[in-house]
Amino acid sequence: MRAALAAAVLVALAATGCAGASQEQASGPVEITLWHGQEDNSAKSIEKLVGQFNQSHPDIKVRTESGGATADGMLPKITAALTSDTYPDIAYLYGSWAPNIARNPKTADLSELVKDPAVGWTDFWANEREAVTVQGKVIGFPAVVDNMxxxxxxxxxxxxxxxxxxxxxxxxxxxxxxxxxxxxxxxxxxxxxxxxxxxxxxxxxxxxxxxxxxxxxxxxxxxxxxxxxxxxxxxxxxxxxxxxxxxxxxxxxxxxxxxxxxxxxxxxxxxxxxxxxxxxxxxxxxxxxxxxxxxxxxxxxxSGPDNWVVFQHDERRVKAAATFLGWLTSPQQQLVWMTDTGSLPIRESITKLPGYQGYLKKYPGIEVVSANLANAKRVRPAxxxxxxxxxxxxxxxxxxxxxxxxxxxxxxxxxxxxxxxxxxxxx
CATH class of the missing domain: 3.40.190.10 (Periplasmic binding protein-like II)
Known part of the structure; x- marks a missing residue:
């Protein structure tokens, strides 16, 4: 399964638009659910990006929901959903919650996947990688990063x-x-x-x-x-x-x-x-x-990095979730998200994209906060x-x-x- 996961994300990060086509489909597109917990501009932006992904990846259908809670209230919602087997494939969770959620056997382990060079794992800031890893178990992808x-x-x-x-x-x-x-x-x-x-x-x-x-x-x-x-x-x-x-x-x-x-x-x-x-x-x-x-x-x-956490339903759905997150966290998609919301770059390579200067102009002072990510070397204890x-x-x-x-x-x-x-x- 892990080799298949790595292959799925490799294709997605290559931005060929054909990741979904490489999956073996027995009964139509793989359908997965995303609980994003976002509001206002952030909610509109994630819906827009998901729409673009669904159009370019016909073998995967991502369905978005708020999860019935804002980001602040997502942990109790997910905890209850895991107990009743009504949990999504992906959920937005604060990084400080990672130790709580990682212990659940229904949380996927993507540790082998992120070793693939195509994932670009070291392109994420060090504190983000630390926040999404609990005792060697990588439970998802970085979602948002900030700093004081x-x-x-x-x-x-x-x-x-x-x-x-x-x-x-x-x-x-x-x-x-x-x-x-x-x-x-x-x-x-x-x-x-x-x-x-x-x-x-x-x-x-x-x-x-x-x-x-x-x-x-x-x-x-x-x-x-x-x-x-x-x-x-x-x-x-x-x-x-x-x-x-x-x-x-x-x-x-x-x-x-x-x-x-x-x-x-x-x-x-x-x-x-x-x-x-x-x-x-x-x-x-x-x-x-x-x-x-x-x-x-x-x-x-x-810093307080947040995570897109992946949950285990079956192999096909985990593969689809990984493919989607590989696409969503790629530099090009992240620049769209950042420009819409004012969020910081979760990958260092984003700062080298041509459109990055336009993002800086839209949010005066954001260049100082962005550069300060290099000073965010540790996270709060996991x-x-x-x-x-x-x-x-x-x-x-x-x-x-x-x-x-x-x-x-x-x-x-x-x-x-x-x-x-x-x-x-x-x-």
Missing amino acids: VVLYNKKLLAKAGVQAPGPDWTWDDFRSMAKRTTDPKAGVFGTTWAISGGEEAVWGLWPMIWQAGGDILDPDHKKAVFNSAAGQQALTLLRNMTIDDKSVYLDSSPAEKGQKLFESGRLGLFLSGPWVLPDLQAAKVDYGVARLPGTNGNHETV TTRYPRVSSFMADAIAQTLLGKTDPKTALDQAAAKSDAALAVPGS
């Missing part, structure tokens, strides 16, 4: 006499810019940080720890190590900015008020990603984009216990920034709770 950058309000920085971030700026520079930009009388803050208890409170701290030589968990994912000197250094910086400088707006709303503050001209620096650029354009914000501040020249960032680890860290951040405890105590307590969760069998 710093957005800055040009007018606020100029008013405060602050120069725009340079390529070699540091976290000390970040702190200084935030402090100088803060204007309590005008209701303007230097930056913001979430304390709502969700992942948005945590993921900005991880690159600060990575840059300083630390990590989240040990290599075996059995023990938390974020309470190292690197972790204490990162959280202490945030604590000093919040309590001493009073330059941080603490966002306790799950709705994330930070973006609204930035859009309304009341926030100087905003840690976020490419998904907000269309909103900023609509709000007519005069913004700039910079990569994250660095530590000792290291500007590593955090363990089913990560959500609990994240929640413990989020609480540690909130307690520290609210002045209820010190960074070391907060991190040590979060690490102890994480170690207990990681010790549970099956993590």
